[in-house]
Amino acid sequence: MVVTGYCPCGECCSWRRTWYGRAVVAKGPNAGQPKAVGITASGQRAGRGTIAADITVLPMRTQLYVPGYGYGTVADTGGAIQGRRLDLFFSTHQLARQWGVKRLNVRVLKP
Numbered sequence: 001m002v003v004t005g006y007c008p009c010g011e012c013c014s015w016r017r018t019w020y021g022r023a024v025v026a027k028g029p030n031a032g033q034p035k036a037v038g039i040t041a042s043g044q045r046a047g048r049g050t051i052a053a054d055i056t057v058l059p060m061r062t063q064l065y066v067p068g069y070g071y072g073t074v075a076d077t078g079g080a081i082q083g084r085r086l087d088l089f090f091s092t093h094q095l096a097r098q099w100g101v102k103r104l105n106v107r108v109l110k111p
């Protein structure tokens, strides 16, 4: 699978701050709506081991082993995450950038 990294920042999660400091969705059908930064599509707080996937390929809560990252659970989605793609959560933008784009054999532990 093609595996990339992301962090909760506006660049990775397409949100921006209004002039009065509120986080809102930057683009798409929900643009301008309030954005819960750091909260995944499953409603849980994102942390290490949070993985975004195409949930038509890998359903929510699927447990995965990603070489070089470790164990994680599908708990998030993303507009660009379609098909055989994964996005791994990192706590900082620098770590996410360092991961880059990798093509890996990801092990599916439990659907």
Ligand SMILES: [Zn+2]
Pocket: 006, 007, 008, 009, 010, 011, 012, 013, 092, 093, 096
């Ligand atoms: Zn980021």
